[in-house]
Amino acid sequence: MAESTTRRAAIVGGNRIPFARSGTAYAQASNQDMLTATLDGLVARFGLQGESVGEVVAGAVLKHARDFNLTREAVLGSKLAPTTPAYDVQQACGTGLEAAVLVANKIALGQIEAGIAGGVDTTSDAPLAVGDDLRRTLISLNSAKTVQDRLRALARIRPGMLAPEIPRNAEPRTGLAMGDHAAITAAEWGIGREEQDELAARSHQRMAAAYDRGFFDDLVTPFLGLARDNNLRPDSSVEKLAKLQPVFGTGEGATMTAGNSTPLTDGASAVLLASDEWARAKGLPVLAHLVDAQTAAVDYVHGGEGLLMAPVYAVPVLLARNGLTLQDFDFYEIHEAFASTVLATMKAWEDEAFCKGKLGLDAPLGAIDRARLNVNGSSLAAGHPFAATGGRIVASLAKMLHEAGPGKRGLISICAAGGQGVVAILES
Amino acid sequence: MADWYTTFANSGLGTTITKQLGLPRPAELRRHEPGQPLLPGPVVVGSAGAGRLRDTVTAVLRDAGVTVQSPVTADGATDGEKPAAVVLDATGLTGPGDLAGAHDFLAPAIKRLRASGRVLVLADPPAEATSPAQAAARQAVDGLVRSIGKELLDGSTANALFVPEGAEASLAGPLRFFLSGRSAYVDGQLLTVTAADVPENPDEVAPLAGKVAVVTGAARGIGAAIAQVLARDGAHVVAVDVPAAGDKLAEVANGIGGTALQLDITAADAPQRLVEHLRERHGGVDVVVHNAGITRDKLLVNMDATRWNTVMAVNLQAQLDITQALLDADGLLRDGARVVCVSSQSGIAGNRGQTNYAASKAGVIGMVRAWAPGFAARGATINAVAPGFIVTEMTATMPFGTREIGSRINSLQQGGLPVDVAETIAWLSQPAAAGVNGQTVRVCGQSMLGA
Amino acid sequence: MAGTSAGRTVLEQPPNMAALFAKAALTARGRGGELPATRLARTGVTVDPAELAGYARVCRFPLADTLPATYPHVLAFPLQLALMSDRAFPLALPGLVHVRNRIDVLRPIGTTEALDLEVRAERFARHRSGATVDLCASVRSAGAEVWRSRSTYLARGATAPEGAPESDVTVAVGDLDRAVATWRVPDDAGRRYAKVSGDVNPIHLSGLTAKAFGFKRAIAHGMWVKARVLAALENRLPDAFAVDAAFRKPLFLPSTVTLSTAPAEGGWDAAVRNARSGTEHLVATIRPH
Structure with missing residues (x-):
């Protein structure tokens, strides 16, 4: 992409609803409700009522079967023109950023002039499934042609089948919760409790300050009575966080608490991308351009790599393709799935043996300036509705770059379930 | 749309009852409908x-x-x-x-x-x-x-x-x-009225076609009505309100094909942010309606500094600061610009428990009068509109007695509607209103208060 | 209906396993002597897709056009059972413990292939706590052997004949420090596997029936544990390989266990252990042919 003749997609702006801890403000809201409200907020911000943008791409990690066409349904319920096409994507926590990359690529290729990328997730309205046995029995009941067949199918139902299956936040192949995986990585990289708590406290403080100075005024639209992320603790401090009991890891390695891990969260986000010409014709701003993106995956199952370490592998590829070093950025947005993930990511880039042995580099990528890291807070403060995090970060970073002036560069790094990572470069 | 009493008094039974009891018989007012004759x-x-x-x-x-x-x-x-x-x-x-x-x-x-x-x-x-x-x-x-x-x-x-x-x-x-x-x-x-450059053949159907209008406090009540009427008359409306009201604001903007701008107008950088937004998105602005206002009622002797200061900041200082910033921003306020500032009957008549509010709203009247010659010099106007008793979500929460008396002590014997205020503001925003400058128009049904 | 020639009996139908278990229990007493030279066989066996799907679900294999490495065992098991429940078999079936299973996959087997199965018993051997016997199975397709297995069963307190060799039940694996997966094994795991495999040995079915045979709780089928290990490595296995598993301590139901894997000699070493106590239930080596 860096050398090609294709155009770069512009990030015009974004919108999200405040993120809410699971079972709180949005307990009654569905993915479709939240995504529709988010699209409507975006429409209002940019005057897109009745407009047909090239494409709306979004997704959710936790989805009901009825949500098979979630994004299109949300579009039909929104103020966008009903003639706006849409499709769903899902790359776990990478969904939002991947959606933005997909839209940007189509814009870059000239296939569309503008598009909206988004993501939504609810853990409050998560799909409950009936057990496998009951499901199969009900399906055979439904397809039974004679009364006798039906009775036979019904007779197979046992009381034990009636217990619903609640989706678990665990990797299917390892049976471990994401936090358990992160705890293993944290122990491997010797990430201490205190540095995790410091990172978490800083995230809260920085995001609270950003809210106070109005940074989110044109990035967030209230929903269902919530005007700010309700996970945000402006008075968070290392001292307070130090009092929490570990929830992941065992023994000495048990450093991860509810305070330095993201909680289950509900929310949605959307980003408006376009060609420069489209934005200009509409009188809309160009906050930044999406320069390039890279995904990577690691073998966390049998290969011995940490579940959330894929971005560590994706970034050097992206840097090399764009002729950049890790230090060539004004802002770094490393998704705070867990404080330990951010710290392990940076430690790996600084580690000579790892960079040479695992990443195949001649020298370590080196340290990054912590003052440029997640400067307006990140997921530990806002919360992390899986698919919505990418859109939150893209819109926020684009605005930061715009405020900093032309020629500024930002790096996004998002880890995802399944041992995947999505990273991208934005430039103002 | 009319209030319950007006509806009742004009119903068959209501007419009989109100006549026999000698009660006021508020009329159903003739209001503007697009397409109807003058x-x-x-x-x-x-x-x-x-x-x-x-x-x-x-x-x-x-x-x-x-x-x-x-x-x-x-x-x-x-x-x-x-x-x-x-x-x-x-x-x-x-x-x-x-x-x-x-x-x-x-x-x-x-x-x-x-x-x-x-x-x-x-x-x-x-x-x-x-x-x-x-x-x-x-x-x-x-x-x-x-x-x-x-x-x-x-x-x-x-x-x-x-x-x-x-x-x-x-x-x-x-x-x-x-x-x-x-x-x-x-x-x-x-x-x-004063001598002014008045257009020859004004567009009567869409008098604000092609205009960009900013309305503060547009998320609800009178502000939402102003945004709606300006949009009906052809303007693209930039609807402004505090971030916390952003969901309502988005609804208003989406309902009229406008845009929502979440902004706390009392923030130090608010004038600058508004200027940048207008320059970036529209290149300029034609109509500015300072509608955002708050009340923090208390008898003066019991009023703390916060109540006084916040009301002053929102109702008066923000209007001054934003207007000044727009005037200072080179070329932003377009030729023939219109600024309309919402004052209040309280600013004319005073009101018990509203020293802060009434002072701020009276200040608005003084402000437009002082600015008028400067505006005239650039072919623009600045006026104030002072609503009387207007039936809104806010008045719906007033005690029944207060509300009923408030709505009847005027010559029309009824409360006004947000749209009445909005129509007056939309008129003052028209090119054809070029000759009205520095005035305060009361929208009060000839209220007995302060008359 | 069965045809017999030179000690080889070909069965037309798979034997009824519940009946075999019952027969074996009733005739458990008074057994002894040499291993019979009997070979039991079935020819032209085809896989029932619905049964295969059920098996794949329970063991977490993907349903594919080739059989899971452990599936031919399910096809051959009724013959093994028939052999062991026969009065001529020297060891009593109740109380026999599956201690080792080696499978050689010579090539992937298509789900629609007609298979010829044959089982025999061999290697009556001495073990420090009794005697072991190997039940060997061979699967041929179009005349060529495609799969074979050796299941070693231990009879505690039994005595091998004079001059019997030393039993070999050890499978050696390297260091397996890293748990790669955690499995919650529910209390109905035995019943579920019994349903799809036909192995209705009472020690797997419920606490009550297990107690009758001296176990404190129901225990998971060793072959189910082994199948799950292979399923976890499903797409990382060569086409032809040997998987050799030793079943160590019983896996009581319900349990939470971990799977540890490590690459070794072009294949894998694996262990399944109790998540809390570390008790080792299974170790296995997987080596390419």
Whole structure:
């Protein structure tokens, strides 16, 4: 992409609803409700009522079967023109950023002039499934042609089948919760409790300050009575966080608490991308351009790599393709799935043996300036509705770059379930 | 849309009951509907004094497709249909004796006025009189019009326009407004027009077509109505409100094809952010409506500094700061720009428990008066609109008694609607209102408070 | 209906396993002597897709066009059972413990292939706590052997004949420090596997029936554990390989266990252990052919 003749997609702006801890403000809201409200907020911000943008791409990690066409349904319920096409994507926590990359690529290729990328997730309205046995029995009941067949199918139902299956936040192949995986990585990289708590406290403080100075005024639209992320603790401090009991890891390695891990969260986000010409014709701003993106995956199952370490592998590829070093950025947005993930990511880039042995580099990528890291807070403060995090970060970073002036560069790094990572470069 | 009492009093049973009990019988007001004619019937135009505006008035009315009738004679002889409006050209009065002509014309004409009729008196400004007798005659119009307003029944209104010599061209816009349904709740008002660059053939259907309008406090109530009416009249509306009201704001913006801008107007960088937004997204702005306002009521002796300061900051200081920033931003305020500032009846009459609010709203009146000459110099105008008792979500929460008294103590015997305020603001925003500058228009149904 | 020639009996139908278990229990007493030279066989056996799907679900294999490495065992098991429940078999079936299973996959087997199965018993061997016997199965397709297995069963307290060799039940694996997966094994795991495999040995079915045979709780089928290990490595296995598993301590139901894997000699070493106590239930080596 860096050398090609294709155009770069512009990030015009974004919108999200405040993120809410699971079972709180949005307990009654569905993915479709939240995504529709988010699209409507975006429409209002940019005057897109009745407009047909090239494409709306979004997704959710936790989805009901009825949500098979979630994004299109949300579009039909929104103020966008009903003639706006849409499709769903899902790359776990990478969904939002991947959606933005997909839209940007189509814009870059000239296939569309503008598009909206988004993501939504609810853990409050998560799909409950009936057990496998009951499901199969009900399906055979439904397809039974004679009364006798039906009775036979019904007779197979046992009381034990009636217990619903609640989706678990665990990797299917390892049976471990994401936090358990992160705890293993944290122990491997010797990430201490205190540095995790410091990172978490800083995230809260920085995001609270950003809210106070109005940074989110044109990035967030209230929903269902919530005007700010309700996970945000402006008075968070290392001292307070130090009092929490570990929830992941065992023994000495048990450093991860509810305070330095993201909680289950509900929310949605959307980003408006376009060609420069489209934005200009509409009188809309160009906050930044999406320069390039890279995904990577690691073998966390049998290969011995940490579940959330894929971005560590994706970034050097992206840097090399764009002729950049890790230090060539004004802002770094490393998704705070867990404080330990951010710290392990940076430690790996600084580690000579790892960079040479695992990443195949001649020298370590080196340290990054912590003052440029997640400067307006990140997921530990806002919360992390899986698919919505990418859109939150893209819109926020684009605005930061715009405020900093032309020629500024930002790096996004998002880890995802399944041992995947999505990273991208934005430039103002 | 009308309040419950108006609906009731105009129902079959309600009519009987209110009549027998001698209760007020508020009329259903004639309000503007897009596409409807300026007036539902003919206008009677008469003069007292020399009457230099008669031809102008007749031309405007004919253009609007309104039939102009000759004056009704004292014996009640007419030339047809009952008039929907009565216009008296009282320019050229030389002394009180000339006012007899006013009486001769108005008495029989008003007697035949339809419901929701209009009485409009045109006169020379008293301040420019060259003799005490002339000044007396001109000032007499004031008392005449206010009293007519109080005598009129069935939703009719009386207003006056002072038209100095040389400002004849500015008359058309205000004339149309006061005769139309847009001025339904404007009653007992006396405005002075000035000479200004007035467009030749204003767009009556979409008078704000192609204009960019900013409305603060647009998420609900009067602000939302202003945004809706400006959009109806063709403007692209940038709806502004605090971030916490962003969801309502987005609904308003989406309902009118406008854009939502979440902004706390009291923030230090708010004027700059608004300027940047307008420059980036629209290159400039044509209409600015300072509507955002808050109340923090308390008797003065019990009022803490926070209540005082926050009300002042939102209701007055923000209007000053933003207006100044717009004036300072090179080329941002487009030629013929309109700034309309929402004041309040409390700012004119005062209100118990509202020292902070009333002070801020009175301040607005002073502000527009002071800024008017500067605005005129750049072909722009700045005016204030002072709503009286307007039925909103806010008033719905008032105690029943307070609310009912508040809504009845005016000549129209009912509360106004947000749309009434919005219509007046939309009119002041039109190019055709170029001759109205530095004025405060009350939208109060001729409230007895502060009148 | 069965045809017999030179000690080889070909069964037309798969034997009824519940009946075999019952028969074996009733005739458990008074057994002894040498291993019979009997070979039991079935020819032209085809896989029932629905049964295969059920098996794949329970063991977490993907349903594919080739059979899971452990599936031919399910096809051959009824023959093994028939052999062991026969009065001529020297060891009593109740109380026999599956201690080792080696499978050689010579090539992937298509789900629609007609298979010829044959089982025999061999290697009556001495073990420090009794005697072991190997049940060997061979699967041929179009005349060529495609799969074979050796299941070693231990009879505690039994005595091998004079001059019997030493039993070999050890499978050696390297260091397996890293747990790669955690499995919650529910209390109905035995019943579920019994349903799809036909192995209705009472020690797997419920606490009550297990107690009758001296176990404190029901225990998971060793072959189910082994199948799950292979399923976890499903797409990382060569086409032809040997998987050799030793079943160590019983896996009581319900339990939470961990799977540890490590690459070794072009294949894998694996262990399944109790998540809390570390008790080792299974170790296995997987080596390419």
